[in-house]
Amino acid sequence: MCSINEENLPVDTMVATPKLLFKDAVCRRCRILKAQVLLRKTDPYCRDCFMKYAVHKFRSTIGKARALQHNDRVLLAYSGGLSSGSMIHLIKQGLEASDSNKMKLIIKPSLLYIDEGEILNLSKEDRKANADFVLEYAKRNCLDVYMCSLEFSLAADISGVKLQMNSYEVEPSIYASQLERLFGSVKSLTAKEDLLQRLKQRLITLLATHLNYSKVFLGPSATRLAGQLLSAVGQGRGAQIAQEIGFADSRTGVVFLRPMREFVDKEVAYLAHFLEVDSLSLPTLSSKLGPTASIGRLTEEFVVTLQANFPATISTLFRTSDKLKPNVGVDRSSSEFKDDSRCLLCLSAIEQSPLCSASTARSISQTISRSGPSGFKDVESEPQSTNVQQQLKACDANCSNPGKQCCKTMDVGANEKDWGVVLCYGCRVTMEDVKTPELVPINLQEELRLRSRRQMMRQSVEQFLL
Amino acid sequence: MVVQCSAGCGCNAVLKRPKTNDALCKTCFYWAFETEVHHTIMSTKMFQSGQVVAIGASGGKDSTVLAYILKHLNEKYNYGLKLVLLSIDEGITGYRDDSLESVKRNQEEYNLPLTVLSYKDLYGWTMDDIVKQVGRKNNCTFCGVFRRQALERGAILLNCDVIATGHNADDVAETILMNLLRGDIARLQRCTSHITSSEGSLPRAKPFKYAYEKEIVLYAYFKKLDYFATECVYAPDAYRGHARALVKDLEALRSTSIIDIIHAGEQLAIKDGVKLPKQGVCSACGFVSSNVICKACVLLEGLNRGRPKLAIGKSNKALAEILADRLANTASLSSVQDQF
Structure with missing residues (x-):
């Protein structure tokens, strides 16, 4: 049968723009100066107009969300890259602007640098050199910089973290080898990248809370985020898109903001060029590994390629994701906030899995092909049911270790298969690839036992709860 | 090397299940696929x-x-x-x-x-x-x-x-x-x-x-x-x-x-307040449509008028054109209905 199963109507996004020549074009905004840059394949701009456009876009991204208040203390996460570097330049401009036309940005920023050298196998000298670049950059911009190493994300709390200010020494710690072992035990690069993101989020939250910053600016560009959006979908994180891609993420107690989210890489490059932003070229986990090394890498390549042919790709993806609801129960200020139904790793709400859903289908497939007809109680030998009792029975048949303890009713002795109680779907997918879950900084086993016991209690008194 | 079926039936596996990577024998695979x-x-x-x-x-x-x-x-x-x-x-x-x-x-x-x-x-x-x-x-x-x-x-x-x-x-x-x-x-x-x-x-x-x-x-x-x-x-x-x-x-x-x-x-859940097109029925043929006239009727009308590209892309424009014609000549509506 033809593969086109629904109406496939050509929308603007699917029509590749015709090739036009802009060699001697004038700026489309001022219509006087010769254009220096070409955006979206069709819009030529001169330098000044481009900068006005960029500054306006940056300010409106921050402004329309009404996320900042006067004199807010803001941590600017700086990686040494072009995007976060440009972000800091734009903020500096805002700080130095005159007060007259309300263009002045009134916040109290400091920089934060997380050294990922340990998992990237960089030498001590390289790590020191990178840190020196960041220190020099901060000094030139007259900002304080906090420096910390990724391995401290494994510390139980802030007391175990070595945080340095305006200086940096790579020092050996017990966490360094622990981090190396943890990452060494991860089967896939996709899971490594996901774990890195979670650990970084955890460390930044720890630091920001300790230093009394309630807001953190992150610098990923639109291109980067569009890739992350598809990568999130590819890893089952549908419910979290609004937080992972949107402007504000308030899953942890600290609010993460992404003011560069409306700049595609090309715009960032022009911006960095005109602002004379220096950058470090840092390797990543997928460096030198080709476009199919991980899901994240694959989706980013996909977005970049598609964007080159269809310049509306990224903006369409954003338009779609901005219409999605942030998942409920993760906002601390909301009335629906529930701490014990959140994922311990990424702090998102744990999804419900109804009898007919992809997550149930996934676990059924695993049970079925591992236990065979003899180990599988036929779901359908029982009548179709909607009430809880029967659903539990069905669950008993479908659950990953039938016979012993069901994922819904188990108590102590819970094993890794039952992580549905403590981890969201996406984190479960990642943890399937982690061979040494005991090295993850959260005591998953203990939490699992606690939560399961609590669930049991709730179930037994359910009929008395109003 | 012979691999045993992971379902534990004792048979030799003949395939690797694409969904779970488990090795299964023919019978267990049929059973698994059908059961799912x-x-x-x-x-x-x-x-x-x-x-x-x-x-x-x-x-x-x-x-x-x-x-x-x-x-x-x-x-x-x-x-x-x-x-x-x-x-x-x-x-x-x-x-x-x-x-x-x-x-x-x-x-x-x-x-x-x-x-x-x-x-x-x-x-x-x-x-x-x-x-x-x-x-x-x-x-x-x-x-x-x-x-x-x-x-x-x-x-x-x-x-x-x-x-x-x-x-x-x-x-x-x-x-x-x-x-x-x-x-x-x-x-x-x-x-x-x-x-x-x-x-x-x-x-x-x-x-x-x-x-x-x-x-x-x-x-x-x-x-x-x-x-x-x-x-x-x-x-x-x-x-x-x-x-x-x-x-x-x-x-x-x-x-x-x-x-x-x-x-x-x-x-994926859509934010409250995001407008979604309402599904209704086509006024010409009575089948499901999110517009007054369904896409199939608009496309067909384009074909019959000798302007097949009418409804490709800018759907609303074509719709407006057709609706305007309909208003001018209400008799044409019934003639379209007669077609079906």
Whole structure:
């Protein structure tokens, strides 16, 4: 049968723009100066107009969300890259602007640098050199910089973290080898990248809370985020898109903001060029590994390629994701906030899995092909049911270790298969690839036992709860 | 090296399950595949006893396996369904005529009644004629829109209660990505449901929603089911091709990706206050439409007026034009209705 199963109507996004020549074009905004840059394949701009456009876009991204208040203390996460570097330049401009036309940005920023050298196998000298670049950059911009190493994300709390200010020494710690072992035990690069993101989020939250910053600016560009959006979908994180891609993420107690989210890489490059932003070229986990090394890498390549042919790709993806609801129960200020139904790793709400859903289908497939007809109680030998009792029975048949303890009713002795109680779907997918879950900084086993016991209690008194 | 079946039946494994990477023997694979489809059907209460189910049969792998397995499960578990095969002849020489042969062989083999409806009968145009008018670039729009409605018309004609289609997990994942990429928020919401129904139209069920395309092929291969496997002779839709390639690449990286994408799709919730197009019925033909006049009628009108490109792309403009004409001459409305 033809593969086109629904109406496939050509929308603007699917029509590749015709090739036009802009060699001697004038700026489309001022219509006087010769254009220096070409955006979206069709819009030529001169330098000044481009900068006005960029500054306006940056300010409106921050402004329309009404996320900042006067004199807010803001941590600017700086990686040494072009995007976060440009972000800091734009903020500096805002700080130095005159007060007259309300263009002045009134916040109290400091920089934060997380050294990922340990998992990237960089030498001590390289790590020191990178840190020196960041220190020099901060000094030139007259900002304080906090420096910390990724391995401290494994510390139980802030007391175990070595945080340095305006200086940096790579020092050996017990966490360094622990981090190396943890990452060494991860089967896939996709899971490594996901774990890195979670650990970084955890460390930044720890630091920001300790230093009394309630807001953190992150610098990923639109291109980067569009890739992350598809990568999130590819890893089952549908419910979290609004937080992972949107402007504000308030899953942890600290609010993460992404003011560069409306700049595609090309715009960032022009911006960095005109602002004379220096950058470090840092390797990543997928460096030198080709476009199919991980899901994240694959989706980013996909977005970049598609964007080159269809310049509306990224903006369409954003338009779609901005219409999605942030998942409920993760906002601390909301009335629906529930701490014990959140994922311990990424702090998102744990999804419900109804009898007919992809997550149930996934676990059924695993049970079925591992236990065979003899180990599988036929779901359908029982009548179709909607009430809880029967659903539990069905669950008993479908659950990953039938016979012993069901994922819904188990108590102590819970094993890794039952992580549905403590981890969201996406984190479960990642943890399937982690061979040494005991090295993850959260005591998953203990939490699992606690939560399961609590669930049991709730179930037994359910009929008395109003 | 001989690998034992991971289901513990003691037999030697003959295949690696694409969905879970487990090694299984033939019998355990059949059982696993059938049990999963059965679970999808039961847990969603997809069909009720006594219903007549139209199986959209194209002769391709998905619908061939669907017909086989529905017949098998219907007998094994006593669903109490009456199954009929429904084929749509788009009128594509060298593609549909060959695949219809394969449907006819299925009909004899499975002993299910078959009805073939053609675009020519329903709309007065074959796809070959349409391609002559619009060229190869946008013809998939016509075919997709017409087929959707044609299945519905056929099923109503045969007094069916529900239409079952062979859409598999790969198709669903692809559609989710596709709708994300084209910003179609309404379809993004709809495309993950296992059964879609709206006022005035027959419900459509996807029993293979969680079945991997590769497993469907494996099933057909080992069961030696006869199906037709050729791409349509007219160029496939380029943009969907991108989404398809991405799904295949993701699957190669991590076999559970397809089901993970569907999970992500199921979890997408639209913000309150986002406007969605309302589904109603077409004022000309009475079938489901999100506009006053449905896409099929607009496309058809364009063809009949000798302006086939009328409704491609800027749909609203064409609609406005047609509506204006209608107002000027109300008699034309009834004449359009007469056509159907």
